[in-house]
Amino acid sequence: MLHAEVKSDILRDLVDIVGTIVDEVKFNLSEDGINLRAVDPAHVAMVDVTLSKSAFEKYEADETELGINLNKIEQFLKLSSAGEIVKLDHVEDENRLVLEVDNITQKMPLLDTAGMTDPTVPQLDLPISLTVEGRHLLKGVKASQNISDHIALTAGPDGFEIFSEEDEDMVRLNLPKDMLNEINANEEAKSLFALDYFSSMIKSVSSDTPIKIDLGSDYPVVLEFKFADGNGDVKFLLAPRIESA
Amino acid sequence: MLHAEVKSDILRDLVDIVGTIVDEVKFNLSEDGINLRAVDPAHVAMVDVTLSKSAFEKYEADETELGINLNKIEQFLKLSSAGEIVKLDHVEDENRLVLEVDNITQKMPLLDTAGMTDPTVPQLDLPISLTVEGRHLLKGVKASQNISDHIALTAGPDGFEIFSEEDEDMVRLNLPKDMLNEINANEEAKSLFALDYFSSMIKSVSSDTPIKIDLGSDYPVVLEFKFADGNGDVKFLLAPRIESA
Amino acid sequence: MLHAEVKSDILRDLVDIVGTIVDEVKFNLSEDGINLRAVDPAHVAMVDVTLSKSAFEKYEADETELGINLNKIEQFLKLSSAGEIVKLDHVEDENRLVLEVDNITQKMPLLDTAGMTDPTVPQLDLPISLTVEGRHLLKGVKASQNISDHIALTAGPDGFEIFSEEDEDMVRLNLPKDMLNEINANEEAKSLFALDYFSSMIKSVSSDTPIKIDLGSDYPVVLEFKFADGNGDVKFLLAPRIESA
Numbered sequence: 001m002l003h004a005e006v007k008s009d010i011l012r013d014l015v016d017i018v019g020t021i022v023d024e025v026k027f028n029l030s031e032d033g034i035n036l037r038a039v040d041p042a043h044v045a046m047v048d049v050t051l052s053k054s055a056f057e058k059y060e061a062d063e064t065e066l067g068i069n070l071n072k073i074e075q076f077l078k079l080s081s082a083g084e085i086v087k088l089d090h091v092e093d094e095n096r097l098v099l100e101v102d103n104i105t106q107k108m109p110l111l112d113t114a115g116m117t118d119p120t121v122p123q124l125d126l127p128i129s130l131t132v133e134g135r136h137l138l139k140g141v142k143a144s145q146n147i148s149d150h151i152a153l154t155a156g157p158d159g160f161e162i163f164s165e166e167d168e169d170m171v172r173l174n175l176p177k178d179m180l181n182e183i184n185a186n187e188e189a190k191s192l193f194a195l196d197y198f199s200s201m202i203k204s205v206s207s208d209t210p211i212k213i214d215l216g217s218d219y220p221v222v223l224e225f226k227f228a229d230g231n232g233d234v235k236f237l238l239a240p241r242i243e244s245a
Numbered sequence: 246m247l248h249a250e251v252k253s254d255i256l257r258d259l260v261d262i263v264g265t266i267v268d269e270v271k272f273n274l275s276e277d278g279i280n281l282r283a284v285d286p287a288h289v290a291m292v293d294v295t296l297s298k299s300a301f302e303k304y305e306a307d308e309t310e311l312g313i314n315l316n317k318i319e320q321f322l323k324l325s326s327a328g329e330i331v332k333l334d335h336v337e338d339e340n341r342l343v344l345e346v347d348n349i350t351q352k353m354p355l356l357d358t359a360g361m362t363d364p365t366v367p368q369l370d371l372p373i374s375l376t377v378e379g380r381h382l383l384k385g386v387k388a389s390q391n392i393s394d395h396i397a398l399t400a401g402p403d404g405f406e407i408f409s410e411e412d413e414d415m416v417r418l419n420l421p422k423d424m425l426n427e428i429n430a431n432e433e434a435k436s437l438f439a440l441d442y443f444s445s446m447i448k449s450v451s452s453d454t455p456i457k458i459d460l461g462s463d464y465p466v467v468l469e470f471k472f473a474d475g476n477g478d479v480k481f482l483l484a485p486r487i488e489s490a
Numbered sequence: 491m492l493h494a495e496v497k498s499d500i501l502r503d504l505v506d507i508v509g510t511i512v513d514e515v516k517f518n519l520s521e522d523g524i525n526l527r528a529v530d531p532a533h534v535a536m537v538d539v540t541l542s543k544s545a546f547e548k549y550e551a552d553e554t555e556l557g558i559n560l561n562k563i564e565q566f567l568k569l570s571s572a573g574e575i576v577k578l579d580h581v582e583d584e585n586r587l588v589l590e591v592d593n594i595t596q597k598m599p600l601l602d603t604a605g606m607t608d609p610t611v612p613q614l615d616l617p618i619s620l621t622v623e624g625r626h627l628l629k630g631v632k633a634s635q636n637i638s639d640h641i642a643l644t645a646g647p648d649g650f651e652i653f654s655e656e657d658e659d660m661v662r663l664n665l666p667k668d669m670l671n672e673i674n675a676n677e678e679a680k681s682l683f684a685l686d687y688f689s690s691m692i693k694s695v696s697s698d699t700p701i702k703i704d705l706g707s708d709y710p711v712v713l714e715f716k717f718a719d720g721n722g723d724v725k726f727l728l729a730p731r732i733e734s735a
Binding site: 072075076078079096103104105106107108109 | 391414416419
């Protein structure tokens with residue numbers, strides 16, 4: 001069962017975030033809100049998003065799984081403007097999700113959730129944790145795109161660096177300690193990542209969103225940030241790309 | 246003979262409207278204004294546009310037919326801004342149309358009008374007639390594009406609906422009586438149309454333009470609206486697409 | 491040796507101007523500023539640009555040649571906004587150019603300048619010289635693009651015309667004497683040019699930039715204008731396209 005009303009832009013953010021990893025996903029509904037978890041087809045990146053009941057104008061649901069094609073929701077949301085309220089209803093006997101905004105009603109069939117797994121972001125004990133504003137990550141990614149298809153994240157007691165090189169070309173965005181919101185680092189760490197994945201993961205953040213980054217050496221990176229006025233929690237995990245010797 | 250001056254944006258609207266149906270068309274000039282009529286190459290849609298003498302800053306013409314390539318006029322109009330006055334002259338001994346705006350002069354050869362017919366929108370006695378603002382049709386078309394390549398228009402005593410479905414996906418824009426400017430309907434009617442044609446026909450209307458729609462069941466639809474501050478009259482006819490059983 | 495600081499938009503203008511002719515170019519450094527000269531691969535157009543020391547916030551250089559890929563500079567500049575200061579340093583022992591803006595550092599290898607020539611715009615004694623604002627050239631080029639792939643420039647005691655024709659289509663932008671900043675012409679002259687080259691050469695000028703044009707009959711045209719608040723000098727030469735009889 002699902003009867004919910006939510007601002008169009010909150011639903012759009014949810015779809016944008018999870019849509020960077022998969023097109024089809026299982027919405028895990030409970031009384032307290034919605035949770036989505038997914039691994040990309042190449043098993044390189046993982047996302048875990050929770051949108052709490054408090055993000056909604058109205059929310060009523062019981063323990064249910066709905067298989068949803070995110071592209072269809074994305075298309076539907078283009079019919080609405082930012083402040084408008086979207087209604088979501090699960091019509092059980094039709095096995096369809098019904099979306100309404102203004103005087104438009106859209107119905108879409110639900111997907112079979114049998115093959116959809118429930119991955120859990122593993123608990124990693126990473127040596128470095130820091131928080132940085134979105135605009136820095138966005139700029140570092142933009143700079144790296146000129147140089148290479150991978151990106152290196154390095155951090156240590158003095159600060160954080162985004163780095164990319166290819167042959168003799170190199171670019172570096174240097175963020176000393178005082179340009180970060182926070183950093184806890186007693187050692188140096190460096191990991192290399194596929195730039196297209198990293199870039200997708202942060203493309204929905206706004207320039208002033210604080211992003212928590214947990215980093216190790218040749219370990220996955222964990223990115224965490226909030227959306228929906230703090231009522232939504234996002235956790236991304238991205239596997240490292242091991243440098244060839 | 247033609248010596249005329251008209252605001253750039255009025256000429257642009259004329260070209261946009263007729264350009265949805267054909268690229269080459271006959272301008273039928275008379276003392277009272279210009280009339281253009283055309284059927285698309287697939288004989289699915291028809292347009293009949295009249296731009297009265299009163300739409301022009303200056304207008305002098307006698308009974309003449311000018312064969313014109315609308316793309317060339319469209320390109321020329323990109324050299325002007327909305328308020329600017331465009332001069333049109335028929336240079337008979339060169340068999341060319343001369344356009345002027347600001348300090349630019351463009352000459353284009355006239356087309357042979359021998360093969361250009363003068364279709365007349367047939368008088369159809371359709372059971373339902375309603376008037377709706379452009380923004381509703383534009384939104385209904387946008388919604389339908391997510392779902393299918395055809396669009397259903399249904400109307401009855403209670404109101405008007407734009408509807409599209411494909412497999413188990415469905416979208417509906419519902420316009421109850423009070424969201425319409427006017428409706429005269431004593432029965433229900435429904436017809437199906439090719440979405441790309443319908444979409445083209447309304448793409449030049451602005452969101453607050455009232456559009457009159459005459460509708461039957463599995464009959465052509467007739468759309469009528471005004472442009473050029475009420476000095477231009479447009480009539481479109483679109484053949485229905487018969488639903489396969 | 492090079493240690494320089496310059497506003498991002500000045501460097502961008504320099505790169506845009508020379509980038510219309512070549513992708514790789516030799517920066518000829520001296521105590522007084524930077525000079526770049528290049529001929530396009532088809533030997534149809536030539537550029538000679540000087541950016542004086544006074545265009546820079548800081549400038550220190552000795553007689554040096556740096557081989558530079560302009561695309562890499564262009565990409566780098568997209569990371570900066572108009573007012574920001576870009577630092578340029580030649581790191582001699584690495585044979586690399588280092589660019590810095592805000593907290594971003596980019597290094598790029600220098601190119602071998604052995605094969606890069608130093609063309610000189612020839613001194614031509616052209617009969618007509620006139621000065622016109624950028625917006626007129628930009629509009630004339632836009633009008634001509636609708637008609638043909640070449641453009642004719644004609645001038646005489648009465649004024650200047652940009653002209654294009656193909657079969658029976660023709661467009662003309664007429665600039666009588668009083669719409670020009672200046673004209674010195676005792677005779678008529680007309681030359682024809684490839685539109686894509688001419689269009690590229692003026693695409694970086696702003697609408698109020700005065701452009702000096704030296705013109706003859708079936709002779710190359712010379713365009714001269716300033717950038718960087720008058721601290722940069724641009725000279726373009728474009729070979730004529732001879733009309734087939």
